[in-house]
Every structure is written in C-alpha cells, then in structure tokens.
Amino acid sequence: MQRVAADPIDVLRSRTSAKWRSFPADVLPLPVAEMDYPLAEPIAEALHAAIRRSDTGYHSGSRHVADAFQGFAARRLGWDVDPAHVTCTADVSMGIVEVLRQVTSPGDGVVITPPIYPPFFDLVTEAGGRVVEVPMRGGIDDGWGLDLDGIEAAFASGAGAMVLCNPHNPLGWVPDRTTLEQLAEIAASFGATVVSDEVHGPLAQPESPYTPFLTVSDAAREIGVTVTSASKSFNIPGLKAALMLTASERGDRVRTGFPYEVEWRMAQFGAIASIAAFQEGGPWLDGVLASLDDNRRLLADLLADELPGVRYRMPQATYLAWLDLSALGWGDDPAAYALEHAKVALHRGPAFGASVGRGHARLNFACSPEVLSEAVTRLAKAASPAVE
Template identity: 75%
Template sequence: MHRVAADPLDQLRTRTSAKWRMYDPDVLPLPVAEMDYPLAEPIAEALHAAIRRSDTGYHSGSRPVADAFAPFAAARLGWEPDPARITSTADVSMGIVEVLRRVIRPGDGVVIDPPIYPPFFDLVTEAGGTVVEVPLAGGIDEGWSLDLDGVDAAFAAGARAMVLCNPHNPVGLAHPRDQLAALAEIAARHGATIVSDEVHGPLSQPDSPYVPFLTVSDAAREHGIAVTAASKAFNLAGLKAAMIVTASERGDAVRDALPYEVEWRMSQFGSIASVAAFRHGGHWLDGVIASIDDNRRLLADLLEDELPGVRYRMPQAGYLAWLDLSVLGWGDDPAAVALERARVALAEGPKFGTDAGRGHARLNLACSPEVLSEAITRIADARTSVVE
C-alpha cells in the first residue's frame, strides 16, 4: 500500500490555517483536526482550473456534490444514498443545528455521549435544546460502546433527539452495526430522531469499517438523518461544503422544512473540491489511511517506550488519538502542562466533557512520523525534568 507523506515542518509553518496560527513557532501543534498532508492533486487541479476560468460565483445547488457522493458512498462505504435526498449546506456543524431546529422544540433534551467533540455542547444549545449527557460505556482498556440503556432512559425522560458521532470523535470508535440497529429501535420506540455526524466515516481503517447509520435498518432510515462531508477525509474544512442526507419520508419532511438559504450556504469552491474528491480522490485517500495506520501503531510503540502508564487505544477511524495522561500527575487538564513545559499543543480533555475528559487530551495523528515522535519525546522529557 502506498503512503501519502506529510509536508515538511518548515513548509507547514507557512500555512495560515488555525492549526498553524494559534501557537508560537516553537510549538508542535497537534490539537486541531487538520491534516499535514498535501492536498490531493485532483482537488488542487480542480480548484486551480476554477480560478483560471474565474468560476467564483455561487454554487449551483445540491446535485453536483450529491451525484458525486452517491457512487463514492456505494463503492467505499456500502451506502447507497439517493442524490435526490441530499441537501447541501456549509459544514457539518451547521447541518446538525438546522436539523435539530426542525425536530425539537425549545428546551427539549438532546442526548450527546461524552467524551465528545466539544462543539456538540454548543450546537445543541444553539438549536434551542438542552444538553443531556449519556457518557460512552467502557473505556480505553476494554473499549467503548454506546450506553443504550442510558439513551433509552433519556428518551423516556423526554429527550427528543440524539447527536450521534459516527465514527466517534475523540475515541475513534466505529460503532458496530448491532449497536446502531439497537439505537435505531430505541429512537423508534420513543419517536425520537438520531442526527448522525458521519464526517470521519471515510477515514475508517480496513480492519474496522464504519457503518453508515442509515444503512442499518428501516428504523434507522425512518428516524435517522445523516450529516457528512468530504471535509475531514480530504482536509477541506476551509472550503465549506457539507450534506444533509435522508432516507425516508419522515426525514424528507425535515429537509423540506429547512430554510431556503441552508442549501445555498455551501461555497462554490467547496462544491468543486468535493466533487473532485469523491470522483477522483480515492487513491490519495487510500494512501492517507495507510499513513494514519502507521502513525496509530507508531504512537502505541512510542508511549510504551517513552511514556509508560499513559493509556491509549488505537482509533478504528479518523486520525485522532484519545490519551489518558493521568499517570503524569499533570492535573485535570494535562494539555495545558504539555503546552507550557513541552511546547506541544494538544486538545484539552475536559472540553470533551468535564468528567469523561478529566486527565485526558486528544492528539492529532495526521502528521509525519518525525513530528509525532518529537512530540512524545518532548512530553517524556518534560515529565522527566519535573521528576528530577
């Protein structure tokens, strides 16, 4: 399997995106979910061609991206979405908020499962809902799973929706089909809606493929709405393009009720890049997945050699590693100490849920092996200097 090599560090530091402008130049930035790999050539060429023809107006609606996504999803994800049931929007977070606004009333409970992507807390309240936390069951040692009994109880107590992260950020869990099917049955029994964020799906590893929620059962299709994009798999977050996908008349009614402007918030460059990614980016994506696989295994070895006692479970999908750094004795937010003492930036664990994230941090694996190795060495050196 071919690999995609990350750009050199000096070249990366010329980028102006958040990852490379939030910290001082001596910091290794590994918190923000951006990849260090060069843009896939078919995407770069499509964008250059658009510039050459001054094609910088409004995008032309949902169908170009939907028509490109459908065969990509069928070939790579085992999912056959109907392009007519896809509505474009600017990004996955925006799509989640707009869907929630249609399926809950102000004040209704919305379930999330910490440790969870921190914006989920804000997306629920932005949509007018009340956050109901049902933490994942299990943990790093035994593996995680959905707390189905907890979700059932939350719906029974009045929650009307759940924002599912599938695959799960930050733990990298590709939820198994039987758990997703059981979740769909629970939602059906309570008349609730599952809004499934599937943006990390194309980055699942071959030994643990992700299961699109809308494929698992009739109940999932009836009570589920997926929101996804090329943005995470192809590193296109800045181009603003996402899709809201349904598979039932109930779901269609939600899409049909979306404000007119929701569809037109996708950017023209986002549309062009997404079409190129879905139609021509598969070879590049395979190489990125292989490189991430190398790094997730390298991280296990580095921790064993340099930071024994730090707990880590290799992610099944995505390029984010959830680390239990409690053994370092760096308090509830070890990322703050790592930044100060090691000049390594990690995502702060407590932001993923105070209880679930205490003593933890999230690390971005989509970098060169050299940067990953340097980061762990810096943290190990910082730990040793404090002990001495």
C-alpha cells in the same frame, strides 16, 4: 500501498490555517483536526481550473455534489444513496444545528455521548435544545460502547433527539451494525430523531469498517438524518461543503423544512473540491489511510517506550488519539502543562466533557512520523521531573 507523506515542517509553518496560526513557532501544534498532508492532486487541479476560468460565483445547488457522493458511497462504503434525498450546506456543524431546529422544540433534551467533540455542547444549545449527557461506556482497557440503557432512559425522560458521532471523535471508536440497529429501535420506540455526524466515516481503517446509520434498518431510515462531508477525509474544512441525507418521508420533511438560505451557504469552492474528492480522490485517501495506520501504531510504540504511564487505545478510525495522561500528575487539564513545559499543543480533555475528560487530552497524529516522535519525546522530557 503508496503512503501519502506529510509536507515538510517549513512548508506547514507557512500555512495560515488555525492549526498553524494559533501557537508560537516553537510549539508543535497537534490539537486542531487538520491533516499535514498535501492536498489531493485532483482537488488541487479542480480548484486551479476554477480559478483559471474565474468560476467564483454562487454554487449551482446540491445535486452535483450529491451525484458525486452517490458514486463514492457506493464504491467505498457499500451505501446506496439517492441524490434526491440530499441537501447541502456549509459544514457538518451547521447541518446538525439546522436538523435539530426542525426536529426539536426549544428546551427539548438532546443526547450526546461524552467524551465527545466539544462543539456538540454548543450546537445543541444553539439549536435551542438542552444538553443531556449519556457518557460512553467502557474505556481504554476494554474498548468503548454506547450506553444504550442510559440513552433509552434519556428518551423516556423526554429527550427528543440524539447527536451520534459515527465514527466517534475523540475515541476513534466505530460502532458496529448491531449497536446501530439497537439504537435505531430505541429511538423509534420514542419517536426520537438520531442526527448522525459521519464526517470521519471514510477514515475508518479496513479492519473496522464504518457502517452508515441509514443503512442498518427501516427504523434507522425512518428516524435518522445523516450529516457528512469530504472535509475531514480530504482535509478541506475551510472550503465549506457538507451533505444532509435522509431516507424516509419523515426525513424528507426535515430537509424540506430548512430555510431557503441553508442550502445556499455551501461555498462554490467547497462544491468543486467535494466533487473532485468523491470522484477522483480514492487513491489519495487510500494512501492517507495507510499513513495513518502507520502513525497510530507508531504512537503506541513511542508511548510504550517513552511514556509508559500514558494510556492509549489505538483508534479504529480518524486521525485522533485520546490519551489518558493522569499518571503524569499534570492535573485535570494536562494539555495546559504540555503546552507550557513541552511546547506541544494538545486539545484539552475537559472540553470533551468535564466528567470524563479530566486528566485526558486529544492528539492529532495526521503528521509526519518525525513530528509525532518529536512530540512524544518532548512530552517525555517534560514528564521526567514529575514521575519518579
């Protein structure tokens, strides 16, 4: 498999995105979920062609993106998507908020599963809901899973919806079909809605295939709404395009209830790039997956050699590593220590849930092996005075 190589560090530091503008030049920035790989050529060419023809007006609706995703989903994900059941918007977070506004009333409980992508806490409240935390079960040693009993108890206590992260950010855990079937049955028994964020789905490694929630059962199709995008898999989050998918009359009522402007928030360049990604980006994505596989294994080796006290379980998907740095004695927020003493920027663990994130941090390994190695070396040097 031909790997996709990361851009050189001098090229990366010329980028103006959040990852490369949020820290001084002597810091290795590994917190933000952006990849260091060059843009897939079909996407770049599609965008260049749009510029050449001055195609910078409003996008022409959801259908063209939905049609492209239909082919991608069938080829890569084993998912039969009906483009007529797709509405686009600007990004996954916006889609989650709009779905929650349709399926909950102000003050309703919404289940999330810490440690979890930090914006989930804010998305629930933005939609008018109340966060109900049901932490993940298990851990680094034995692996993770949903606390289905806890989720059922939350629904029984009145929570009206759940935001599922499939695959899970920051754990890189991929729920299996049986787990998703059980979740769907529990939600259906209470009439609750499962909003499934599946933006990292195409980044699952081959030995841990991702299962789209809407494919697992009639119950899932009845109570589920999936929100996804090409943004993470193809590194185009700044171009703003996402898809909201349903597979039942109930789900369609959610989509048709959106305010008119929800669909028109998708950007023209986001639509153009997404179509190119879904139609022609497969070989590039295969190369990225191979590079990420190399790096997740390299990280395990580097930690074992240089920071054996740090606990890490190789993710099944995504390019994000959840690290338990507690043994280093760097406090509840070890990312702060790492930034000050190692000049390595990590994502703060407590932001993923105060009860489960203390002593942890998230690291983005979608970078070159050299950058990853340098980051671990810096962390190890910073740890040496603190570890006997």
